[in-house]
Amino acid sequence: MTGVRIEPSILSADFTALAADVARIPSADLVHVDVMDNHFVPNLTFGLPMVQRLLQVTDLPLDVHLMIDDPDRWAPGFAEAGAAVVTFHAEATGDPVAVARAIRAAGARAGVALKPGTAPDVVIADLGEYDQVLVMTVEPGFGGQAFQPAMLGKVAAVRAAIGDRDVWLQVDGGIGPETIGPARAAGADTFVAGSSVFGQADPDAAVRHLRGLAAS
Ligand code: DX5
Ligand code: ZN
Numbered sequence: 170m171t172g173v174r175i176e177p178s179i180l181s182a183d184f185t186a187l188a189a190d191v192a193r194i195p196s197a198d199l200v201h202v203d204v205m206d207n208h209f210v211p212n213l214t215f216g217l218p219m220v221q222r223l224l225q226v227t228d229l230p231l232d233v234h235l236m237i238d239d240p241d242r243w244a245p246g247f248a249e250a251g252a253a254v255v256t257f258h259a260e261a262t263g264d265p266v267a268v269a270r271a272i273r274a275a276g277a278r279a280g281v282a283l284k285p286g287t288a289p290d291v292v293i294a295d296l297g298e299y300d301q302v303l304v305m306t307v308e309p310g311f312g313g314q315a316f317q318p319a320m321l322g323k324v325a326a327v328r329a330a331i332g333d334r335d336v337w338l339q340v341d342g343g344i345g346p347e348t349i350g351p352a353r354a355a356g357a358d359t360f361v362a363g364s365s366v367f368g369q370a371d372p373d374a375a376v377r378h379l380r381g382l383a384a385s
Contacts, residue, residue, distance in 0.1 A: 173383045174198040175376050178363035180312045188226040196376045199232045201361045206237040210310035224251045236309045240268050248275035256280030256303050259291050269298045293330040302327050307342030312363040316343025321355040328356025353383045
């Protein structure tokens with residue numbers, strides 16, 4: 170299994186002070202950026218212009234999590250802008266492999282995400298096309314929800330299918346000191362954490378704490 174990556178989610182940061190909040194997490198491996206369109210999920214955040222601006226104020230790589238309809242139309246633009254990883258939902262497109270290829274062609278790692286109710290078969294059949302599989306451990310749309318332990322079996326199934334491939338296995342939703350250990354044990358290597366990082370007085374200490382728990 171590869172090393173551990175910790176990705177604080179700015180969904181739980183201060184939207185009026187994003188540059189300052191991102192500067193408070195220097196120990197993070199990537200910054201997780203949740204783009205929501207109020208169609209694929211019942212919540213609305215921000216789009217490409219905000220991501221372009223964020224790229225100008227941090228040296229940390231960005232992982233853009235697209236919770237939007239029509240990723241075929243929108244995903245390549247986030248890669249062209251300079252995001253290191255662009256992750257779209259398998260449920261939002263009829264052709265996830267084509268979206269992943271467009272993301273790679275635009276210069277980013279291609280991630281594919283699965284809602285809790287989506288079986289992993291759709292991505293396991295084409296694992297060579299993806300650089301990251303995101304197993305959602307809550308219903309996408311909001312921070313601060315409780316981790317769903319029933320997702321651990323899906324994490325383990327995807328881990329077994331990945332084998333030796335350089336595919337990151339990410340979990341997102343309810344990750345904190347109580348849940349990162351079981352998620353790691355099931356095979357995840359890339360951990361999104363929103364409220365358990367930015368909800369703390371010292372977010373960088375929270376990142377380091379989570380990394381230590383995942384490594385032990
Ligand atoms: C939820 C988002 C998550 C969110 C996680 O739909 O995809 O990235 O920020 O927040 P926590 O870590 O608080 O569950
Ligand atoms: Zn997310």
